[in-house]
Amino acid sequence: MAMFVHLTSAANAPRVRRSGIRAVSQGREGGRGVYCFPVLRSYTLTHQWLRELARFGSRGGGLVAVHVRLDDAEPVVVGPYGRRAARSSGTAAEAVRTIAALEDPRGWEVFVPRAIRPREVHRIRGVPQTAGWRYQPDAHGVRPCTCYGCRVRGGYGARRLRERLPHPLDGPPPPVRVLLARIAAAGDPGDPAALREILHWFGMRRRGPLARLAPLAAHPDPGVREELVWAVGRWTTPGVTALLTPLTQDPHPDVREAAEAILEDDEDEDEE
Missing domain, CATH: 3.20.170 (ADP-ribosylation fold)
Incomplete structure (x- = not known):
């Protein structure tokens, strides 16, 4: 073993x-x-x-x-x-x-x-909380990365760093009005690849227009529905739980597991 x-x-x-x-x-x-x-x-x-x-x-x-x-x-x-x-x-x-x-x-x-x-x-x-490296091994003297996985939200100077060194895939994200216009341009029900890209940008926000994204919970492509879960799951906008709860019964297992994981984490936070 x-x-x-x-x-x-x-x-x-x-x-x-x-x-x-x-x-x-x-x-x-x-x-x-x-x-x-x-x-x-x-x-x-x-x-x-x-x-x-x-x-x-x-x-x-x-x-x-x-x-x-x-x-x-x-x-x-x-x-x-x-x-x-x-x-x-x-x-x-x-x-x-x-x-x-x-x-x-x-x-x-x-x-x-x-x-x-x-x-x-x-x-x-x-375990002691001081073991290991930060950012990457031998990070000192290396140009900082501004991708979504590397940056620290709310960190000192984080916004100025993202504006000075924008990442080609991870932003800064376009304004909300631009993203909503892209959703409208994607059509009905909308191109799945385009919608997943738009939801990727929405997932970098802390709040957002939940009501405008809610129709995507019924999109025929399960990839769009799953991306919606990950995009809005950490938002502080009221109504996230109500939107995700029906998706725990989604016919596709990836969508169900994503919604269950988000809601279960929220329940654990409430118990603390």
């Missing part, structure tokens, strides 16, 4: 013990699953992603380490973050051997393309 560690907010620990780790992370090659890292002899390398993940916030007292046991033959994808060409498919045992043999495994990750079952969770424990 291969042992991996998955880092998550302490508030998620009761849910992980009860039902495992949901497959809510988007894989670099498509599909959803769980990111993790092999348990190595080096404590620092094993938990290297902690400070980077902590930049995006946590709930319930920092991050905790979820140790997961996977069958050696479990299919996974392994490779360095941000280098798709260097990623490869293999088994869990091969992923451990590959990373353990590296001279510098910083920035590497393992993607399990499915949810982690409760019986595969070995233990959950607290």
Whole structure:
């Protein structure tokens, strides 16, 4: 059995013990699953992603380490973050051997393309919140990245940095009026690719015109419906829960799982 560690907010620990780790992370090659890292002899390398993940916030007292046991033959994808060409498919045992043999495994990750079952969770424990690197290994002196995954919302100087170094895919996003005009131009029911791109931009906002996007919950393309869930799921605009609740009964499993994941996280926040 291969042992991996998955880092998550302490508030998620009761849910992980009860039902495992949901497959809510988007894989670099498509599909959803769980990111993790092999348990190595080096404590620092094993938990290297902690400070980077902590930049995006946590709930319930920092991050905790979820140790997961996977069958050696479990299919996974392994490779360095941000280098798709260097990623490869293999088994869990091969992923451990590959990373353990590296001279510098910083920035590497393992993607399990499915949810982690409760019986595969070995233990959950607290970890010091100072391990690992931030932004990227050896980030000092490197031009900062303004992509959605790297930037910190609300961070000091974040808006000025995005305006000075705009990212070709992640903005700054177009104004709301421009996005709404693009939705109208997409037609009825609308081109799925165009609508997914528009919802990608809406997902970078904290609030938005929920009523204008609500009709997309009935779009015939499940990809549009799922993108709608991820786009508005973290909005503070009133009515998000009412919009997402019917989508937990959507005929497509990806849409159902996305809506359930968002609503379940909201319930956990309310309990704190």
